[in-house]
Every structure is written in structure tokens, then in C-alpha cells.
Amino acid sequence: MFQDGFPVNLREDLYKVIKQIPTKTYNDVSIGTTEEIIKYYQNGHLIEFPYRMYFDDIPDDNIEELSITQKMILHCIYSRNCDGFVRQKHIELLLNMNYAVWTIPYIIKLCDEYVIEILETIYNK
DSSP: OOGGGSOGGGHHHHHHHHHHSOSOBGGGOSOSBOSOEEEEEETTEEEEEESOBOBOOOOHHHHHTSOHHHHHHHHHHHTTBSSHHHHHHHHHHHHTSOOOGGGHHHHHHHTTSSOHHHHHHHHTO
């Protein structure tokens, strides 16, 4: 569900991150992600990721155990969360890093959404 959203050379890191994501969903929603897919082309490669995901947020202690690249992957994934507070938290953490170019589709996608606080976070960075 997330493999097409990241460069192939990050697969090992991506799988480590996916293992950290709780299987419990918000309000026990029966799906982990929407069927709607966001598509971007970056450097001639198609990047695809779910419009929304419903998995509970990862505990902060688990984030600290990840490498820098894994943290970027995690923040990108959680930028698609159904909870606006969670999206804002993770995009702010991502923007405070020396983020990689492959994270840009996730940042750009948030710019067309409706949560003013997220837009302010992005535009203030």
C-alpha cells in the first residue's frame, strides 16, 4: 500500500517503518487506507500513495528508534493520516529535518487541503 510512494532504493527502510505502524485504526475503521490514490511524477518516475490512511499514530518513543531516512518515510506516510492534528505533527517534524527531494510530493499534496494550521506550518518553513 505504500511501496509505490517511495524510491525503490528505500524499500528496506520502508519495510522497517511499515512494521512500526500500529494495526489499530481510528474508530476501528475497517480499512487501513483509502482506495483513492494520489499520483505524481518526479524525475520521470510515478509516485503513488493513498489519499488517506486510518492507522493510529505511532508512539513518539518508536520514532526515536528510527534512522533519519526511516523518520522521513514515516512522516510522509503519516502526512496522509485522517486526523489533521497527526498530519500537522508529522509534516512539521518532516519540515524541521533536512528532508530529501523524494518527500516533496507529500508536502505539495498537503498544500491543497483544508486544514489552515497545516498550510501555515508549510508556508512558514
